[in-house]
Every structure is written in structure tokens, then in C-alpha cells.
Amino acid sequence: MSQIRLLKEPGYIYDLLFIFYLRFNKQYYINMLENSGKQADVKFFNDILEKFSDIPDDLYVFFHAIENGRCFFATQYFNPYKEQFTTTYNFKLIQKELTDSDQLLRALIRFYFYEISDEKIDACMNSTLELFSLIKTSHYSTEVKSKLYEFFIHPEPYVRTLHFELIAKEFMLSQYYEKNYQKILDVYNQTTFEILSKKLKGLDDLKFIKKNNQESLYVSYCLINKFSLNFFGVREGVVYLLGYDYLSILDFVKNKTDLSLLDFGNALCEESRVKILELLLEREEVTCKDLEKIFSFSGSTAYHHITMLTRIGLVKTRNEGKTILYGLNRKYFSAIIGVLSRYSER
Structure with missing residues (x-):
């Protein structure tokens, strides 16, 4: 029988980022819930926002979702680290990466203006006039443009606020996990390779894992983003990122x-x-x-x-x-x- 190995950190960090994502994209996410027939769970997410309240507007540019629901922080500090999900990926790693302010600013410009050249990014880093001209002629709404102007005029205070809020909310999340982690263990203890393969049939084929490496299937569960249903191909096989209540939304996803x-x-x-x-x-x-x-x-x-x-x-x-x-x-x-x-x- 193939073994499923439980990882805590990817799901835990995903929950941390989701708290901020939900703060700046609440209506977007609620629309998704309504489309999937999960209107009753809107209260759950409202309660989460109330519990992890007081996230300042200054963090807008880091977590506001642009087209397709993507936000900068997850794109820069979660997805690219998938090869480390099974080893060194954790909150301390994110904190360390965030100390490189130059990398952070360049990545922000790249995220919001993904089609410009590296030379253009260099010019924007050296000249606010160059950057503001780029913002002005972009396709973004007046609100997004205004937030970008405000941030890039003097980014240091915003970055400091980001550091502080991440630390504060990570501490709150650790306490939440201590009280509720049994939900994850309950789901994990009831899951086998065969069950997961059957449930996810039509979304992804797990046969290649069983054929090539019996210990290459990892699962990391989320307590906050309880409907999460994602997977990441890594060197060892696959890491599934699942909300502890993912089964309740699975039929909608598969039969959409x-x-x-x-x-x-x-x-x-x-x-x-x-x-x-x-x-x-x-x-x-x-x-x-x-x-x-x-x-x-x-x-x-x-x-x-x-x-x-x-x-x-x-x-x-x-x-x-x-x-x-x-x-x-x-x-x-x-x-x-x-x-x-x-x-x-x-």
C-alpha cells in the first residue's frame, strides 16, 4: 500500500497568507462560495476575518488579487518554493527572504507589469518618474493605480508593516492551530492512497506515483482555507494542499x-x-x-x-x-x- 506523508508547513503558511488574501478579496472569494453552493460557509469566513482583524490597508499591494485571482505575496513567496515544501519551507524562511527589500520591490514591479523587460525594471527601480509613467498608462483601475503610487513613493513603512503584521498573525494562527489541529488529524487518519486516488479521480492521476515511488505522495491540510484543493508537482512526487473540508466541495469542482x-x-x-x-x-x-x-x-x-x-x-x-x-x-x-x-x- 502506498504511503501518504503528512506535512504541516505548506498548509499552515497557505492559511497564513489566506487570512490576508481574504481581507483584501472578500467579495471575490464569497462569489466563489456562492457559485459552489457554499453560501452557508460565508459566516465561517466572516468569523475568521473578525478573529484575525485589524489588517491595515497599507498591505493592499501585497495581497490584492489581480486578474485570475492571483496576489503578489503567494505568487512570490509560496508557489516558487514548492520544491522546498517537503523540507525547509516554513515561516522563518519567508521572513529571511523578505529581508531583501530590493528583491521585494523588483518582484512587485514584475508582478504588476509582468510583460516589461529586466532593463525596464532597472529603470523603474532608479527613477520614480519612470515607474509612475508605467503605472499611469497601465490598464489597472484608479484604485489600484492610487495604491501603487502611494506605495512606491515611500515603500519602507509599508514593508515594515508587512513584517509586523505577518509576525502578529502568525502568532495568532499558531494558537488557532493548537486548538483545532485535531480536525486535520481526523481527516488524515481516514485517508489512504486508494481513497485519495478515488476521490480525486478526474482531477489528477495518481497511478504514476504508485508505479514509480511509493513514498512520493504528500498531503498538507489547511484549517482556514478549508476548501483548498491544489496540488504541486515536486521532485519527490506530488504535494496535495487540501482544506480539511475539501470533500464537501469536490463534487462541484469535478462536475462543474x-x-x-x-x-x-x-x-x-x-x-x-x-x-x-x-x-x-x-x-x-x-x-x-x-x-x-x-x-x-x-x-x-x-x-x-x-x-x-x-x-x-x-x-x-x-x-x-x-x-x-x-x-x-x-x-x-x-x-x-x-x-x-x-x-x-x-
């Missing part, structure tokens, strides 16, 4: 039929993403490095485009050793044809 034409349109409105789909039609599978080379993308631009296509469902992933391969998700296109057929002649 209300494919969003808006998401589909957003994916195809960028010529580069259409070219990526054409390439996948021709080559079957590609890596992020392939996209950089073929289309002369920067690393962050390639990652942004392929991540957007993957998140919406047009593209699926497969791990081959340390390499992530991307291919067309033909089931998605079959489903979207059904949605579009409503607008055709009867």
Missing part, C-alpha cells in the same frame, strides 16, 4: 458544467496565448523553457501565460521527473463546444 465564457474569452484575447495553443496542437507537449525560446518570452511572461491557460482549464500538466510538461486539455474544448452550442441554430 458552468464553464465561464468570460474566462474562455480572457484566455484567447491575448495573441500570445493563441499562439501557445497552436504550438500545443502541433507539438502535443511543451515546457516553459520551450515557450521562452520559441516566442522570445521572459521567464515570468511564459509562466504567466501558461499558468492562465492551465488555471482556466485549456491546458493540462504532466510531470516527467523534474520537468513539467504542458499539453492541450481536449476535454475542456469538448465541454466548451457544448456551452457554445447554446448560441447556434437549433
Whole structure:
């Protein structure tokens, strides 16, 4: 029988970041709950916000969600560390990384303006006029532009506030985990490889894990983001990031039929993403490095485009050793044809 190994830190840190994410994107998340039939759980998240209250507006630029629900902090300080989820990833590591203020500011510029060159970032780091011109001509709303102006005029106080609030909320979260960790243990003790494989059938295929390495499946549970359902390919296999109540939302995720034409349109409105789909039609599978080379993308631009296509469902992933391969998700296109057929002649 394949063994599932329990990790605390990835889920714990994900919960910490989610507290801040929820503070600045409450309506976005509540809309997701309502769409999935979880309206009754809105109170749970309101209670969480009340318990971890007093998060200042100064942290807006770090946790505000831009297109596709992404926020800077998770994009910069969670997702890129997936290879360390099974070893050294913890709160102290994040604190250490945040001491590099120059890296933080450059990453913020890259996040909000992902298509600009490294040379342009250098210019923005050396000149607020250059940066403010970039903000002014961007597609962002007046509110986002205003927050970016305020932050980059004098970023040091905002960064200090970030450090302080993370420490304060991490302490509160540690106490919350002490009182409620049994919920995680209960779910973990009732889960086997076979059960997880059956429950997640249609979302991901776990057979390759059993075939190649019996100890390469890791699970990390969340107490705050209790509906979390994510997975990360790592060198050892896969790390599943699951909310302790993920089973209650699983059927909605697996059987979702209300494919969003808006998401589909957003994916195809960028010529580069259409070219990526054409390439996948021709080559079957590609890596992020392939996209950089073929289309002369920067690393962050390639990652942004392929991540957007993957998140919406047009593209699926497969791990081959340390390499992530991307291919067309033909089931998605079959489903979207059904949605579009409503607008055709009867």
C-alpha cells in the first residue's frame, strides 16, 4: 500500500497568507462560495476575518488579487518554493527572504507589469518618474493605480508593516492551530492512497506515483482555507494542499458544467496565448523553457501565460521527473463546444 506523508508547513503558511488574501478579496472569494453552493460557509469566513482583524490597508499591494485571482505575496513567496515544501519551507524562511527589500520591490514591479523587460525594471527601480509613467498608462483601475503610487513613493513603512503584521498573525494562527489541529488529524487518519486516488479521480492521476515511488505522495491540510484543493508537482512526487473540508466541495469542482465564457474569452484575447495553443496542437507537449525560446518570452511572461491557460482549464500538466510538461486539455474544448452550442441554430 502506498504511503501518504503528512506535512504541516505548506498548509499552515497557505492559511497564513489566506487570512490576508481574504481581507483584501472578500467579495471575490464569497462569489466563489456562492457559485459552489457554499453560501452557508460565508459566516465561517466572516468569523475568521473578525478573529484575525485589524489588517491595515497599507498591505493592499501585497495581497490584492489581480486578474485570475492571483496576489503578489503567494505568487512570490509560496508557489516558487514548492520544491522546498517537503523540507525547509516554513515561516522563518519567508521572513529571511523578505529581508531583501530590493528583491521585494523588483518582484512587485514584475508582478504588476509582468510583460516589461529586466532593463525596464532597472529603470523603474532608479527613477520614480519612470515607474509612475508605467503605472499611469497601465490598464489597472484608479484604485489600484492610487495604491501603487502611494506605495512606491515611500515603500519602507509599508514593508515594515508587512513584517509586523505577518509576525502578529502568525502568532495568532499558531494558537488557532493548537486548538483545532485535531480536525486535520481526523481527516488524515481516514485517508489512504486508494481513497485519495478515488476521490480525486478526474482531477489528477495518481497511478504514476504508485508505479514509480511509493513514498512520493504528500498531503498538507489547511484549517482556514478549508476548501483548498491544489496540488504541486515536486521532485519527490506530488504535494496535495487540501482544506480539511475539501470533500464537501469536490463534487462541484469535478462536475462543474458552468464553464465561464468570460474566462474562455480572457484566455484567447491575448495573441500570445493563441499562439501557445497552436504550438500545443502541433507539438502535443511543451515546457516553459520551450515557450521562452520559441516566442522570445521572459521567464515570468511564459509562466504567466501558461499558468492562465492551465488555471482556466485549456491546458493540462504532466510531470516527467523534474520537468513539467504542458499539453492541450481536449476535454475542456469538448465541454466548451457544448456551452457554445447554446448560441447556434437549433
